Amino acid sequence: MPKHGKKYLAALAKVDRTRLYSPTEALALVKETSYTKFDGTVEAHLRLGIDPRHADQNIRTTVALPHGTGKTVRVLVFAQGEAVQAALDAGADYAGSDDLIARIDRENFFDFDVAIATPDMMGKVGRIGRKLGPRGLMPNPKSGTIVPAADLARTIREVKGGRVEIRNDKTGILHVAIGKVSFTPQQLSENFVALMDAVKAAKPSGAKGTYIRSVTLTSTMGPGVPVDPVAAQNLKA
Incomplete structure (x- = not known):
């Protein structure tokens, strides 16, 4: 099991792993627990109720983030x-x-x-x-x-300008950058809403049961913050 440094452990101590945060609370906590000297990336990780073994259940689409990712795209x-x-x-x-x-x-x-x-x-x-x-x-x-x-x-x-590809990995999880730690809470929230709307719109017809099973927000090298998936889907810009 990899060992974590003091800064990571101090950041992790601020996250209550037994609860699901609202998107607004989670984004604020992600900013608070970022400890890198550089401007870290804020990422959303969504575990979906899909079977990647079936081609018709894989997610591959794009979303235009209203505030971009903060990254210069070549x-x-x-x-x-x-x-x-x-x-x-x-x-x-x-x-x-x-x-x-x-x-x-x-x-x-x-x-x-x-x-x-x-x-x-x-x-x-x-x-x-x-x-x-x-x-x-x-x-x-x-x-x-x-x-x-x-x-x-x-x-x-x-x-x-900020269009990013959304594509699940072989375990059915999406990993999408939604901005930088330096973004305002409003900018991160609006980017997150755009992502969630795109994921909901891309739901495969063959997906059974709960579609968005878990949502986690994190910053580069920071601890994951668990988000209430229902609240995440209902969040409005």
């Missing part, structure tokens, strides 16, 4: 022709075709957080899927990262 766009310059003009950090694909394939270039592609590029991008896929960087229509050239500018702005 965007790479696979496109060709005039769409390359259009992507760069819209704020993409990198845009190109064969040159970028070769750089990723030969140099293991992964200095980006999100990859977007136009449909006509997917035949070529597929050749480096073995490298992009395991890193969660493969463009996919479900995550809104395969779009026509005409939609590139809008998509780039959304991604850089």
Whole structure:
């Protein structure tokens, strides 16, 4: 069992693990128990009543957080022709075709957080899927990262502005960053509401029983704060 330092144990002592906090109380406690010298990330962890072994029960969608995540998102766009310059003009950090694909394939270039592609590029991008896929960087229509050239500018702005992907892990748990410790309680609350609304809207038809079984909020390296899942679903911005 890993040993925790004094700062973590002091933060943990402030959390009553026998109770479920309201979202407002939990967010305040997450800010209070953050002890890192840097501006930590606030994360929401949701355990869902789904069976990830069934493809139709997996969650993969996106949500536009009204206040973003507080993180600078580096965007790479696979496109060709005039769409390359259009992507760069819209704020993409990198845009190109064969040159970028070769750089990723030969140099293991992964200095980006999100990859977007136009449909006509997917035949070529597929050749480096073995490298992009395991890193969660493969463009996919479900995550809104395969779009026509005409939609590139809008998509780039959304991604850089705070659109995040929601995707369960193999145990049926979602892990989503909803902001920074430096965010105001109102900003964190509004981002959390947006996340919960998106998760509720993405409920698979095959999911049985209680859908959102538990909710935990935490900051980077901080203790988890258990949240009342019913209150979390009923919270309004």
